[in-house]
Amino acid sequence: MVPSRLLSVGPRPLLGSVWRWTQVGLLSASCADCAKHQEPPRKKLLSEKKLKKHFVDHRRVLVRGGRGGDGASCFHSEPRKEFGGPDGGDGGSGGHVVLRADQQVKSLSSVLSRYQGSHGEAGGRKNCSGRSGTLLYVPVPVGTLVKEGNKVVADLSCPGDEYVAALGGAGGKGNRFFLANDNRAPVTCTPGQPGQERVLFLELKMVAHAGMVGFPNAGKSSLLRAISNARPTVASYPFTTLKPHVGIVHCEDHQQIAVADIPGIIRGAHQNRGLGSTFLRHIERCHFLLFIVDLSEPEPWTQVEDLKFELEKYEAGLSKRPHVVVANKIDLPQARAALPQLRARLGPSTVIALSAATGENLEELLLCLQELHGRHVAAELRW
Numbered sequence: 001m002v003p004s005r006l007l008s009v010g011p012r013p014l015l016g017s018v019w020r021w022t023q024v025g026l027l028s029a030s031c032a033d034c035a036k037h038q039e040p041p042r043k044k045l046l047s048e049k050k051l052k053k054h055f056v057d058h059r060r061v062l063v064r065g066g067r068g069g070d071g072a073s074c075f076h077s078e079p080r081k082e083f084g085g086p087d088g089g090d091g092g093s094g095g096h097v098v099l100r101a102d103q104q105v106k107s108l109s110s111v112l113s114r115y116q117g118s119h120g121e122a123g124g125r126k127n128c129s130g131r132s133g134t135l136l137y138v139p140v141p142v143g144t145l146v147k148e149g150n151k152v153v154a155d156l157s158c159p160g161d162e163y164v165a166a167l168g169g170a171g172g173k174g175n176r177f178f179l180a181n182d183n184r185a186p187v188t189c190t191p192g193q194p195g196q197e198r199v200l201f202l203e204l205k206m207v208a209h210a211g212m213v214g215f216p217n218a219g220k221s222s223l224l225r226a227i228s229n230a231r232p233t234v235a236s237y238p239f240t241t242l243k244p245h246v247g248i249v250h251c252e253d254h255q256q257i258a259v260a261d262i263p264g265i266i267r268g269a270h271q272n273r274g275l276g277s278t279f280l281r282h283i284e285r286c287h288f289l290l291f292i293v294d295l296s297e298p299e300p301w302t303q304v305e306d307l308k309f310e311l312e313k314y315e316a317g318l319s320k321r322p323h324v325v326v327a328n329k330i331d332l333p334q335a336r337a338a339l340p341q342l343r344a345r346l347g348p349s350t351v352i353a354l355s356a357a358t359g360e361n362l363e364e365l366l367l368c369l370q371e372l373h374g375r376h377v378a379a380e381l382r383w
Helices: 004-009 011-037 048-053 220-227 301-314 333-346 362-382
Strands: 058-064 097-102 114-116 136-141 144-148 151-156 162-166 197-204 210-214 245-250 256-261 288-294 323-328 351-353
Touching: 058 162, 097 144, 097 151, 114 136, 151 162, 162 197, 210 220, 210 301, 210 362, 220 245, 220 256, 220 323, 220 362, 256 362, 288 301, 288 362, 301 333, 323 333, 323 362, 333 351, 351 362
Parallel strands: 058 114, 097 136, 210 256, 210 288, 288 323, 323 351
Antiparallel strands: 058 197, 097 162, 144 151, 144 197, 245 256
């Protein structure tokens, strides 16, 4: 006879191993489910500081309005009321896509290539209409041109300007809408309409009072650093500035003058040489110009003539705007020797000699900027 004590001991290791294997299997299955439902890694959004480094002044955008909600087809149901009648509600309208000019946005690099408006909800019972889609606002920089093909459809030149880029679709009608004397029990309902779809081209033209125009390495960025809090890159080689910079000059009576540093223009820029005419569009909105001349170069007066020629080739009348010639690098000995010849060629009243590196004679430039800005404000008040 086999003792019962020996029979009771046998199954315990088997049950323990089965329990352990079951626990491991459940743990591995849960890990597999977690890995299956784990969201894919998303691209990390760039901060505003990093977005400024990637300056973009043109963008192609596909905008599509939200689809309207479908209408409902149902009938009123109530105890002891056999013929309740149709009570299907209408669908909600789709959401619009709206472009809004925002001063905090400095470039089109934050604008995506595709935008989809929110869809409207379907209608419900008891004549309940569906919820309409919310508006989708897309912030763009101030001075953005909106083009469809070759046609300009909007100019967002002031903060807060808005343009409806894509309309949302209309909501469908429920069967309550089709109730008539000759049709007391309609079952007809219409679906929601698709939203408007458009391909738009956004083009940024910076808004500034004054625009600094000059050849590479003429000292435009150094001058902007000297008269404002802007900090563009400064180096001793040409084409240091590859994107426009805007600095604010604070004058008396709490006046603020925006000065734009346009990247260097070379001879033949209108023929797409060098940086080409890519950044010349930013000069179009400037009310007056500053021609920055490097006095250390031989025959500096030819720089002014070449700059005016390039501007005139880009747009007729652009070089005839109010302007002043700024003769930079006066701290160099060869520059002081060339200053009398430059003034003899251009006239002493239109030439301001200064040094952006040492700060010599910057006060005269600030007074000239204030005077030009005052003339522009007075001309606008007359209109």
